[in-house]
Amino acid sequence: MSLVVAEHLEKTYHIGDISVTAIRGVDFTIQPGSFVSFVGPSGSGKSTLLNMIGCLDPPSRGSLQVADQDIVSLNRQQAAQFRGANIGFVFQDFNLIPVLTVFENVEYPLLMVQNWPAPARKKRVSELLEAVGMGDQGNKYPRQISGGQKQRVAVARALVTNAKLVLADEPTANLDGETANRIIQLMKKMRDEFNTAFVFSTHDPKVMRNAEIVFTLEDGKLLKRPNDEGGPHA
Numbered sequence: 001m002s003l004v005v006a007e008h009l010e011k012t013y014h015i016g017d018i019s020v021t022a023i024r025g026v027d028f029t030i031q032p033g034s035f036v037s038f039v040g041p042s043g044s045g046k047s048t049l050l051n052m053i054g055c056l057d058p059p060s061r062g063s064l065q066v067a068d069q070d071i072v073s074l075n076r077q078q079a080a081q082f083r084g085a086n087i088g089f090v091f092q093d094f095n096l097i098p099v100l101t102v103f104e105n106v107e108y109p110l111l112m113v114q115n116w117p118a119p120a121r122k123k124r125v126s127e128l129l130e131a132v133g134m135g136d137q138g139n140k141y142p143r144q145i146s147g148g149q150k151q152r153v154a155v156a157r158a159l160v161t162n163a164k165l166v167l168a169d170e171p172t173a174n175l176d177g178e179t180a181n182r183i184i185q186l187m188k189k190m191r192d193e194f195n196t197a198f199v200f201s202t203h204d205p206k207v208m209r210n211a212e213i214v215f216t217l218e219d220g221k222l223l224k225r226p227n228d229e230g231g232p233h234a
């Protein structure tokens with residue numbers, strides 16, 4: 001059973017009288033536990049696509065299913081609820097909450113969307129911090145740790161609710177090359193450990209090399225991959 005199924009997916013933004021079609025009819029599937037990258041130059045539609053998969057922005061046309069849920073039919077509130085329960089996010093600029101400690105940042109999604117008893121919650125957060133190599137940094141604040149460490153915390157936060165899908169829009173854009181590679185390797189290790197599918201976007205060839213499946217976007221369309229028989233389906 002596919003985790004994500006997109007068919008003839010389109011997205012058009014309307015700004016006053018002007019329309020911009022950012023995604024022009026794409027078809028793809030993503031399997032549970034896969035390690036996938038959407039690549040393409042700036043403006044090719046990577047963020048638009050990830051935002052649709054993440055139920056942050058509704059498609060204009062076509063169909064999109066995530067974990068067997070038809071995303072197109074959800075209203076805003078349902079989308080938010082679905083997102084909280086099923087999808088983790090890692091951002092380019094880390095998006096940690098500055099007034100919360102590392103531990104509290106990872107704990108936050110559990111307080112928001114799931115009703116965990118305190119001891120189980122603390123245990124879960126500790127496990128995730130250990131898993132990303134930040135087990136001894138829980139009491140620090142985001143300003144006291146490096147960019148690479150912040151992104152480790154963000155990966156822990158994305159996984160803490162047991163999401164089956166983590167979306168990361170250019171997660172290495174604000175990291176140096178070596179740190180970028182370490183974060184991608186960490187995401188892969190987390191995939192191996194938790195069987196969470198990771199879908200990240202990048203325009204950096206060194207980063208995209210680490211993906212197991214690469215979808216290339218160009219001007220809102222998916223390029224046919226060399227090994228494909230019948231078009232850009234995974």
Ligand code: ADP
Nearest residue numbers: 013015020022041042043044045046047048049
């Ligand atoms: P990428 O992430 O690959 O850089 P985006 O998905 O951000 O590409 O953008 C794809 C296209 O859609 C671009 O032409 C961009 O200007 C346009 N676009 C993106 N977001 C919006 C928006 N909120 N309103 C209008 N146009 C947008």
Ligand code: MG
Nearest residue numbers: 046047048169
């Ligand atoms: Mg983008």
